[in-house]
Amino acid sequence: MARHEELFYEVMWRAWTSGATYPIPWWALQALRAWSDDFDQGLFESKQAAFAANALYRYWNMIGVKDAGLESLVGQAGEIAPVYEAYAVSGFLFEPDGRRLHLPQTPRPGQLLRQRMEDDHLPVVETSYQVGTATLQQKALATTVGPSQRSMVLHRLRVTAEGGSARGWLCLSLLPWGPSSFQRRDRAGRYELDRQLTFVRYLPAEARVEVNSGWGPVFDTAPTHVGLYGNPLSLADPELYLQDNPWVELGTTGALNGVHTVRDGVARMCTAAFAWPYDLAEGKTLAVDVRLPVDDYRGGADLVALRSPTADELEAANRAFWTGKLNGSGLRLSLPAHVTHLVDLYRLSRATVLILADHGVIHPGPTIYDSFWVRDSSIEGIASALAGDSALAETQFSRHYPTVFNQGPDRIDAVSLHGFFGGKHEKDDREWDSNGQALWAFGRLDRILGPHSHFGARMFTPYVVEGARWIRDNRSEFGLLHSGWSAEHLGEKDKPHYWDDFWGVAGLYEAARLADRLGASEAGELWGAYDDLRHDLEASIRWVLDRQREAGRWETFIPTGPADVNRRDSTIVGTIAYFHPCRLYQSRKLGDAVDAAAHDTLDTIWAHFVDGGGLRHDSAWRAYGPYLGLQLAHAFLLIGDQQRMDACLRWAVGEAAYAAGPPLAGSDSVQIVSGAWNEQHAYSVASDFTHVPSSWWYMGDIPHGWAAAEFQLLMRDICFFESGEDESPHVYLAPGVLPHWLTGDTKLQVQDAPTVFGELFGFTLTHDAAAREVTIDITQPMRAPITYIYPLRLGKLRRLAVDGIETQLALETTDLPIPAGTEQAVIAYH
Incomplete structure (x- = not known):
């Protein structure tokens, strides 16, 4: 020593x-x-x-x-x-x-x-x-x-x-x-x-x-x-x-x-x-x-x-x-007074990502993680773009991603590096998820910036095309991406992980959609690569599910990969990516059986690895996982499970972001951190040292840029999120706004929000407690014919009026459709 x-x-x-x-x-x-x-x-x-x-x-x-x-x-x-x-x-x-x-x-x-x-x-x-x-x-x-x-x-x-x-x-x-x-x-x-x-x-x-x-x-x-x-x-x-x-x-x-x-x-x-x-x-x-x-x-x-x-x-x-x-530019949120701390945390998370950006390159931490990962930066960059910091995202994806784009004959074992997005981290640890993430980031940013930016056109050749071909051509005999570490929370480096393939499917989907928008001749080729990977991924997951049923497993879950049949531990959190950020649940891109199994996996995670809303990751870290818990909250939001979303959100905000730790001396506790997350949150700190692991545990950096970006994305999507953008475009209004946020006469406002439709959006939701009414005013409409859905959680529908005209809906309807072009909707409930 x-x-x-x-x-x-x-x-x-x-x-x-x-x-x-x-x-x-x-x-x-x-x-x-x-x-x-x-x-x-x-x-x-x-x-x-x-x-x-x-x-x-x-x-x-x-x-x-x-x-x-x-x-x-x-x-x-x-x-x-x-x-x-x-x-x-x-x-x-x-x-x-x-x-x-x-x-x-x-x-x-x-x-x-x-x-x-x-x-x-x-x-x-x-x-x-x-x-x-x-x-x-x-x-x-x-x-x-x-x-x-x-x-x-x-x-x-x-x-x-x-x-x-x-x-x-x-x-x-x-x-x-x-x-x-x-x-x-x-x-x-x-x-x-x-x-x-x-x-x-x-x-x-x-x-x-x-x-x-x-x-x-x-x-x-x-x-x-x-x-x-x-x-x-x-x-x-x-x-x-x-x-x-x-x-x-x-x-x-x-x-x-x-x-x-x-x-x-x-x-x-x-x-x-x-x-x-x-x-x-x-x-x-x-x-x-x-x-x-x-x-x-x-x-x-x-x-x-x-x-x-x-x-x-x-x-x-x-x-x-x-x-x-933070207060005068980009997406601005306004929430009822008793939850304004969430807006404060959103703004501080935005500042965290901006500070961690080193001349356009977002790093996931200030000390041991003060370098570049494609994986983390893809989520951080899209979160920045949706917060209104699109110049940062564009600089990162258009200038820095090309610097880690590999060309030439180099290989790592069976994997060719030609067309691979990855620097030292990705190569050393065989992080084969990065190409899917890069393609996903290119496609999402092109949507956000809109066609006038020509961002996707500038990145299409060679980066999108060759990056997609890399996914197509570098897969095992089972059709999946090769073994590697991927994200370090998934398990061993010598095994394949479905996380990589979820991202691969999401990336290829965005690449093919971009090709369609550009009218590129490679569109058919990219759709073929997309279909090929998703079919092989679906077949592999169905094979695993069959083996687990044969072994007598009564709980359904998707393990971290096909080499981990029957492994029910916290590495199954990799399936969260199916919902968020990859959105593969939309249109059930991997088929009905896998979609149902992914939903069941959320139940299994909740039953075995969530403690008071915090995700316990014993199998890899022996600590809580703040950014994974935020991803889990996001998955619950997307499937409409507000109660579980709320539990995860409460834990993330109360335990990790504003945690008061054990006293240094005397009788008062000490504020150990304000408005930031670790990559891992120690059991000992979370429990006031009533639970200290019996062996060493893992702790990453703080503030964790990925976690900050996840909170930005979660808070935005709680207020509104887009769906069906390529088929039947619609926007969910206030889908995660909980009934206890709207007690009394309260207001929620969204202003200047970038969207994947390439336009800014804004609306105001006002709650009248005495009248038991919600009024939604679309203050910044989008030109595209986009419909809205308001999930009614306050009670049972009594009346819906759109621009002053009564709309006939079944009284048991909970997801209320609001037509495109609506300026005001009034919802009465009882």
């Missing part, structure tokens, strides 16, 4: 067991609280390496700049860690009278630690820490400065006297560990050489810190007190770090050491503290602003550019941008 990882583990363990006043991050506290020597030995070489990389408790918030690649993480105590820098910063308070330190990482009983996103939907993290009459507020936002628009983070610290006067020091820690980890290193090849602090220097003439070979924090107001701490004698002793640090020195001497340059080549755990005294009357505030130059800054001119705008100007510009983007 690496020596610095062993020392980090020892320092954290000893600090925790001794109760030392030490800024132990939340993730380390949870790992130590329920410690296990078991770890993923396939990924890490030692338990210390797994601990230092934070393999278990990956919870934090994120800030960043739209369409730039330098996100920063914000921890539960307000710690800020630029992803590609070596340091983190964190505020704390010190009272010289009595030499009392107050660290938000370990609040004492009665000290309140709170965290939220600004206005509950802007990507600005606000953390408050109340200690007696002093309240420390930390605000973290990311923005750009200068002619080159380089990224930076603004850390605004405020201490305010509330309920009396307050006297002490406002302090800032410089730490080698942050909200995510100490070192990102594992056997998968993720390695950050400078994830630790080996050299720190404070430059008082510039009020600036140097960290290793780069820039660290830059202070708008120079600190009054400075202390830097390293390991000049190169001693491999954890007690050195526990005794020679800013917090011990403040507690014992009431001062900092005044040193301006330190180094540490052993544990690589240099630390520092900077302090600004305050003596405040009630209601008064001391303000300190710190700039974190997370981009490529060098030289005096860059320092001037970094400092040129005032902190107030930077914050105001950042707020104006995000408010305009």
Whole structure:
């Protein structure tokens, strides 16, 4: 094991067991609280390496700049860690009278630690820490400065006297560990050489810190007190770090050491503290602003550019941008007051995907997943287009997908790579689902942008044609795509998975429909490939179902693949794709028997793998699956099962997005994340540590871009979704709006919504509780002859009037048809 990882583990363990006043991050506290020597030995070489990389408790918030690649993480105590820098910063308070330190990482009983996103939907993290009459507020936002628009983070610290006067020091820690980890290193090849602090220097003439070979924090107001701490004698002793640090020195001497340059080549755990005294009357505030130059800054001119705008100007510009983007452009939703938190979460999910887009390429996470996957990005791109961010989707699909499009004679075993959409991830793990996803994304975006964009025409040759031929020509003797990992939640790499083929059918369908729209000569060829794959897929699934019936299985379910007959575990979640996003249930594209089995599979998943609305994925992750749970909610929405949809939605919002975790200290819980999802949600956190897995479990990144995109798609489709676009086009109005959303006199509004019909759409639904009536006004009609369906869930139909004319329907009708061209429909119920 690496020596610095062993020392980090020892320092954290000893600090925790001794109760030392030490800024132990939340993730380390949870790992130590329920410690296990078991770890993923396939990924890490030692338990210390797994601990230092934070393999278990990956919870934090994120800030960043739209369409730039330098996100920063914000921890539960307000710690800020630029992803590609070596340091983190964190505020704390010190009272010289009595030499009392107050660290938000370990609040004492009665000290309140709170965290939220600004206005509950802007990507600005606000953390408050109340200690007696002093309240420390930390605000973290990311923005750009200068002619080159380089990224930076603004850390605004405020201490305010509330309920009396307050006297002490406002302090800032410089730490080698942050909200995510100490070192990102594992056997998968993720390695950050400078994830630790080996050299720190404070430059008082510039009020600036140097960290290793780069820039660290830059202070708008120079600190009054400075202390830097390293390991000049190169001693491999954890007690050195526990005794020679800013917090011990403040507690014992009431001062900092005044040193301006330190180094540490052993544990690589240099630390520092900077302090600004305050003596405040009630209601008064001391303000300190710190700039974190997370981009490529060098030289005096860059320092001037970094400092040129005032902190107030930077914050105001950042707020104006995000408010305009999220509230004034694209799809805008308005829901009844008691569920407006869902709109806030929708907007924050939209911001998450925009921040994770690196110059047009959407990545699924800010740290270990900060790279490109065709699979994730196809869903994220379409979610962006349907939210109104079509330029991002078009840039991603038209510019970046071609860069991972393979041409030439290369092969992976029996699979030719000619025509395959995939880079390193897809090739290394044989992710054969990616071609179906790419074709699906091309086709869906062409529909959304409309014929005037000519998007599909530009991508048709060679990408759509050759990508479709790849699916046609690279299948096993059973007609299915070859074995591979596909999406990692499906099971083993040495088996085929129906997930790949569901996507293959969906992609080929979109490719053939695009060919029809273009009048392309390849249309017949593409329809042939589509028919061939769906027939083979249907035959395989029917074969599996027959084998399971012969074995006496009384429950019907589609396993992850044909090599997994009778395997009833949580990998059967792959069948969700049949409904969403692939929409193969429409027109029962795989036949009646498979369609019925897919519906039954949802029942089986619900009976065995859903706990309070959360999807338990024991077979692959030993954790909850937030994005899979959102997909499951979407499947239930599409088949009209509102109650199960609601249960999954409640879990996703309440447990994963606004989860309050175990307390750091004292009696109050801690907000561990606001408005974001992990790829996996730990059982231990979800259960307040009443259920800790007996063996290691898997944790991916947060915020997870795929999960954020799934929530965007789900909320949009709850309000409305299209169906039958190629046969009998219609729109379901408010299909997922639950009766308890419409209690009293309430209103739902959809504005400027992009659609797969290539036009914007909007409507208003108003509920009159006294009259027991719903009024639907189509405020942005589409030119195409599209009909509407309103699923009545509030009661039994009493009357339907369309544009003032009574319509005769059977009173037991629940899916109410509304003709194309309708301006207003009034539905009375009892």
